[in-house]
Amino acid sequence: MQVANGQIADEEMTRAREVLARIGEIFSATVVGQESLYRALIVALMARGHVLLESVPGLAKTTAAVTLSEAISGSFSRIQCTPDLMPNDIVGTQIYTYETGTFSTQLGPVHANMVLLDEINRSSAKTQSAMLEAMQERQTSIGGTIYRLPDPFMVLATQNPVDEEGTYVLPEAQMDRFLLKEVLTYPTPSEEIEILTKTAERAFGRETEPVTTDDVLFLQGIASRVYVDQAIKAYVVALINTTRGGGPRPIPDIGRHVRVGASPRGSLALMRVGQARALLEGRNYVVPDDIRIMRHSVLRHRLIRTYDALAAEIPPEAIIDSVFAAVPAP
Template sequence: MSMQPEHRAHPGSQPGGWGGGQPAGQPAARQAGQPAGSSMGQGAPVPAQQPPSLPPQIDPQTSGAHAAPPASSRVTVPGYPSGPAAPAEEKVDTGPLPSRETLRREARAASSRRGAGDADVEHAAELLKSVADIFSQRVVGQEQLRTALVTALMSSGHILLESVPGLAKTTAAQTLASAVSGSFRRIQCTPDLMPNDIVGTQILNSSTGEMTTQLGPVHANIVLLDEINRSSAKTQSAMLEAMQERQTSIGGVVYPLPHPFMVLATQNPIEEEGTYVLPEAQMDRFLMKEVLTYPRPSEEADVLDRISNGTFDQPVTGRPISTDDVEWLQRAAERVYVDPVIKQYIVALINTSRGGGPRPVPGLDRQVRVGASPRGGIALMKVAQAVALQEGRTYVIPDDVRLLRHGVLRHRLVLTYDALADGVAPEAIIDAIFAAVPTP
């Protein structure tokens, strides 16, 4: 099997967010015979370009005139179909969100039907504080990482971490596992890693002559797949059943995975030689993709102080929560009330990423080849419920949907070749989508 190097657009490579592409709302000039989706031909003069400012300023009086572009005008790439557009006759619009008091009343009514109440919020706050206290003893800073990990765990999802080496990804995974009293396994992905090395295999017992099953390291509560893009596509696909079905098949026998179960996969955006592109089916299995940044200078100084003082060598203080508590948190997050207006808001956001929605983003079809799938809408809602519970509420507000929008959607948008060549940041496209959809 030949290795396919992974190509990735790095955020922030161009001012203005979109990168050096054509201005929004204007078709890109192409020479005759040039395939759609490619940039201007070699040797052709490059006109002065002004990247559009993001988020776009949409006039409420005229935004309705921007209709979804016809399918014939969408960018197509040879060998890769363009994403389906939202039906023009099915425009999803958002209405006004009820008042906070109405949301509280609806949340209490829904909670009473499910046997929950405000006690969920108080108990959840106690459990989350215990996890945060243990996490802060081993990981300095990285509040965004802690929020993403806890949210993914509460949402029963998996997370993909992308960063350069040395940003405490492994330490964070180990600390999270110890904070919830869960088992932890680390799998170093290499090109020669086989599926049986992950899920398990059957071994012949020479003394009895019978086959015995040896479960693989994936049978743990927290599984860290380090540098997942260095394993072959065959090995990567072996994780699909475990991540989605939460079970493995060994010798025709199904073995359920422990509860809770969470996969943390990491990949290095710098060293791309000898890596394999993650299949889109597997990318969509991740609830979130978090891009880590370097810590602040004060946080790096704190790390050096803790190493000098031997703080990291001391045992962790505080009582960890149990895996039963984690499952309770997951059920409590599912009980968080989501108003129908919030659901319509999420549907409108997902449809806008496909070129539809109540106010389509001009020029989006030249940047996004395939928008978010319905699984993206489900992820937005689940993450918003977990965020609301962490904020001490039993109902979701639009701010909960927006808080982790980049992590939920950045890996679900398939950009065009033009967008990748121009260094378009997925985060800028996501911000443009959220700016275009009216907030309830």
């Protein structure tokens, strides 16, 4: 068995390409366009992370989550967040049975491979923290007993930027626990015509056989072994330090726009996303483009802007671009 750079065998890379191709075929057969959404979902899945989606309603977020769960033969749960949603409604609870005089445990909807947390900013802070704890620890505690969440496990949380009434803003420090924050845009006119045509002809569907959750665990294992050179690691650290006002080439006025830069969790996210993106491209090593291509999704929710930046409506993407322009790629 020939082992390539990054200690990944050729046979393993071949299997990874086949699994990714099957998932991509199933996704594209049901979801029109939304390439950035697919890339975010599959990269987060391979990197064992979670995704925060921001968009107006009707852009196939639920359809994408259901399709991906079906493509990996996984279980799916959808949780509609409301102000009266309690942590037990998500995690689970104990139920007392009068006939037997005993308690039985009923697991909540978070115990699924793919969890869609719809409009997370409509739930209270207590419920948000319970969900984020489950995401981080990958387990829940009910009645003093620990219950492991299924593996693979991924949360796709959405928030609607249009509505403000009856919402609870997700704190920046908690948003940092999401690997990616993806902002969806409307489909192009040609894509929207394709949506109408497929709907009228009932042409949505798939013929490709789905992969298994074992295939997903295999992808996650391979992604973690994708080779990252020391120069790439130094590049990542330099980028993150630049957001904090340091780095090899500090941006003089970045303190006017960024109150708090990215944490070491941002460095880990850039590297893990780079590894997953390299595998998605069929490579077993990371190149600078793997770090750059998803920079907005990785960092836009990790930078806390100053009041001046917010007042001037300077988007986080512009700050991120200036950081990447200042740091030379290896």
